[in-house]
Amino acid sequence: MGTSVDVSYVFEYFVRLLPSVGITLKIVVLSLLIGSAVGMLVALPRLYRIPVLQRLSQVYVSFFRGTPLLIQLFLIYYGLPELLKLAAVDVSRTPVLVFVVTAYALHSGAFISEAIRAAVGAVDRGQVEAGYAVGMTGFQAFRRVVLPQAISVGMPVFGNLVIANLKDTSLAFSLGIMELTGKAQTLPTMSQRFFESYLALALLYFILSFVLEKLLYRLERRLLRHEAPNGAAASGMRRRRVKGSDAAGRLNLAEEGALR
Amino acid sequence: MKLDPAFIWEAFVKLLAAIPTTLEITAVSVGFGFLIGVVTALARIYRVPVLREISSAYVTFIRGTPMLTHLLMVMFGLPIAIDALSGALGLSFSSVQVPMIGFAYVAFSLTAGAYMSEVVRSGLLAVNRGQLEAAYTIGMTTWQALRRIVFPQAFAAALPNLSNSLIGMLHGSTLAFTASVVEINAKAQIVASTNWKFFESYIAAALIFWGLTIVIERLTALLEKRVARYDRGGGRMIALKEIRKSFGRHEVLKGIDLKVEKGEVVAILGPSGSGKTTLLRCINYLERPGGGRIEIGDVAVDCGHPSKKRHSPSSGPFGHGVSAISSIPPQDGAAERHGRTRRRARRAEG
Numbered sequence: 001m002g003t004s005v006d007v008s009y010v011f012e013y014f015v016r017l018l019p020s021v022g023i024t025l026k027i028v029v030l031s032l033l034i035g036s037a038v039g040m041l042v043a044l045p046r047l048y049r050i051p052v053l054q055r056l057s058q059v060y061v062s063f064f065r066g067t068p069l070l071i072q073l074f075l076i077y078y079g080l081p082e083l084l085k086l087a088a089v090d091v092s093r094t095p096v097l098v099f100v101v102t103a104y105a106l107h108s109g110a111f112i113s114e115a116i117r118a119a120v121g122a123v124d125r126g127q128v129e130a131g132y133a134v135g136m137t138g139f140q141a142f143r144r145v146v147l148p149q150a151i152s153v154g155m156p157v158f159g160n161l162v163i164a165n166l167k168d169t170s171l172a173f174s175l176g177i178m179e180l181t182g183k184a185q186t187l188p189t190m191s192q193r194f195f196e197s198y199l200a201l202a203l204l205y206f207i208l209s210f211v212l213e214k215l216l217y218r219l220e221r222r223l224l225r226h227e228a229p230n231g232a233a234a235s236g237m238r239r240r241r242v243k244g245s246d247a248a249g250r251l252n253l254a255e256e257g258a259l260r
Numbered sequence: 261m262k263l264d265p266a267f268i269w270e271a272f273v274k275l276l277a278a279i280p281t282t283l284e285i286t287a288v289s290v291g292f293g294f295l296i297g298v299v300t301a302l303a304r305i306y307r308v309p310v311l312r313e314i315s316s317a318y319v320t321f322i323r324g325t326p327m328l329t330h331l332l333m334v335m336f337g338l339p340i341a342i343d344a345l346s347g348a349l350g351l352s353f354s355s356v357q358v359p360m361i362g363f364a365y366v367a368f369s370l371t372a373g374a375y376m377s378e379v380v381r382s383g384l385l386a387v388n389r390g391q392l393e394a395a396y397t398i399g400m401t402t403w404q405a406l407r408r409i410v411f412p413q414a415f416a417a418a419l420p421n422l423s424n425s426l427i428g429m430l431h432g433s434t435l436a437f438t439a440s441v442v443e444i445n446a447k448a449q450i451v452a453s454t455n456w457k458f459f460e461s462y463i464a465a466a467l468i469f470w471g472l473t474i475v476i477e478r479l480t481a482l483l484e485k486r487v488a489r490y491d492r493g494g495g496r497m498i499a500l501k502e503i504r505k506s507f508g509r510h511e512v513l514k515g516i517d518l519k520v521e522k523g524e525v526v527a528i529l530g531p532s533g534s535g536k537t538t539l540l541r542c543i544n545y546l547e548r549p550g551g552g553r554i555e556i557g558d559v560a561v562d563c564g565h566p567s568k569k570r571h572s573p574s575s576g577p578f579g580h581g582v583s584a585i586s587s588i589p590p591q592d593g594a595a596e597r598h599g600r601t602r603r604r605a606r607r608a609e610g
Contacts, residue, residue, distance in 0.1 A: 004340065004344065005337075005340060062470070062474070063466075063470060065473075066427075066469065066470040066473035066474060067431070067466045067469045067470050067473070068430075068431035068432070068433075068434040068445070068469055069431065070431075070434040070435065070445055071434060071445060071448075071462055071465050071466045071469060072466070074448075074449075074458065074462045075459070075462045075463065075466055078458040078459040078462060079459045079462070079463075082262075082263065082459055163324075167325065167326035167327070168326070169326075170326035170327075170328040170329065171326075171328065171435075181326070181328060181329070184332075185332075194332075194336040195333065195336040195337045195340060198329055198332040198333045198336060198337075199333060199337075201329055201332070202321075202325045202329040202330075202333060205324065205325045205326055205329060206321060206324040206325050209324040209325070210324055213324075
């Protein structure tokens with residue numbers, strides 16, 4: 001460890017970290033895709049109050065929101081092979097990345113299911129009734145009327161989940177994945193310039209989340225296009241309405257629960 | 261290898277010893293984080309020149325980077341700073357003397373502070389602006405208004421987010437293993453290192469965290485109920501419907517609607533002669549209203565058909581618009597909810 005900070009190392013490490021952005025983003029994208037599917041599956045029984053499944057998804061969400069991600073990572077890393085062995089599937093040669101993505105997908109699945117529930121709950125009940133009134137079936141009303149509205153309402157929450165997921169990928173190093181954080185820990189072994197390396201790492205994460213946030217914000221505005229002729233006013237209006245509704249509490253929960 | 265339930269229990273018992281460390285880290289980071297959060301949130305809300313920019317940059321940076329990087333940067337950066345400082349001052353103190361857990365405290369407090377800043381800010385902004393104005397109206401100073409009126413309400417509004425931050429920091433404390441602090445997560449690894457039953461020991465760790473989280477959630481729910489008691493507990497105390505009152509041909513009250521919830525404090529403001537006292541005297545029936553309906557608790561008094569005695573607005577000598585209170589439902593800004601107003605309002609009435 002040096003006795004002063006050498007800025008040139010920050011630049012050097014920043015550049016040398018860049019190739020690892022790929023694997024971090026790979027984890028983010030894969031886990032969010034699978035997580036969205038999981039979240040949808042988990043949210044449905046609770047939305048439609050299916051007796052036993054409803055209880056199951058409640059426990060699932062409570063568990064994955066109630067335990068630290070790091071613990072979940074280890075649980076899945078050590079536990080999943082055991083479980084699969086019972087089903088006569090050998091995963092001893094499966095790359096670690098699969099377990100990591102599984103853990104992240106299950107983790108974000110729990111948060112996404114809450115976001116979906118809140119967003120669907122925020123859509124006015126009268127919308128479904130209006131759908132029925134014009135002769136739609138339950139599924140049609142959900143797909144054509146509720147879902148498009150729910151997606152735009154839930155977009156800010158989902159955006160926060162994406163950013164949280166990006167930041168959470170920093171834990172994957174604990175299972176030996178060479179993503180950004182893992183790389184940043186190995187780079188300075190020769191120079192012992194650890195602080196400079198971590199500073200570069202933090203800057204890189206910051207830039208990534210900043211860019212993601214901007215992209216998501218544009219997407220959000222596009223989805224809320226229909227609200228008012230002027231985009232900025234539209235998002236403001238929407239936010240206020242969501243805050244007032246009952247779903248607001250839950251929306252905020254999902255948002256803040258993603259803190260890490 | 262099969263699942264060994266006996267070892268889950270064994271690990272569970274051993275992990276209990278690590279709970280205090282986990283809770284300590286959580287409590288310290290949330291405690292200091294809250295202080296940082298209040299200062300940075302106030303700096304941003306009140307636009308304090310330099311502090312505001314620093315606060316914004318701090319919050320944006322911390323929220324945009326993973327908690328792990330904060331810990332790593334503090335762990336490797338703080339010693340450099342400490343050693344440079346003590347070297348410059350000629351002290352014998354060196355960073356080696358700082359316990360590892362100290363770095364975890366500093367790093368996690370910084371992390372929590374940024375998230376708390378947003379929680380505090382949204383809580384403060386959730387309080388209606390009129391509340392502060394109402395407090396000024398009755399002569400409170402800014403500090404009094406903040407302490408007595410704004411903070412209690414902001415706390416109630418921020419409670420769910422506070423609880424989530426607490427849970428977030430509880431879960432985040434698992435990162436302290438990076439600083440070789442033996443909290444629950446590190447302990448789970450140590451417990452299993454002899455027999456490689458990692459799955460079992462992590463199940464035990466997960467159960468402990470799950471339990472702690474549920475306890476925090478339950479306690480928050482209780483606290484929320486307690487804090488929100490004034491809001492839902494009472495129900496309607498006083499309800500007025502289209503109260504009218506005329507003295508001779510001069511119509512003072514032209515159909516006043518008012519609802520007062522239990523525990524709510526309402527101030528009635530208006531220029532002299534606008535009918536404030538008349539309204540109050542009508543409510544307690546010192547003056548007999550010319551029309552409308554008064555409900556106090558379970559007792560309802562009908563004072564004749566509201567529309568029967570309706571005068572046309574221009575029938576009085578002053579036309580309409582003289583009595584400032586008429587037709588303005590007092591809830592809309594004229595009357596606000598807060599403590600200590602009633603006495604003052606009464607005094608003002610004379």
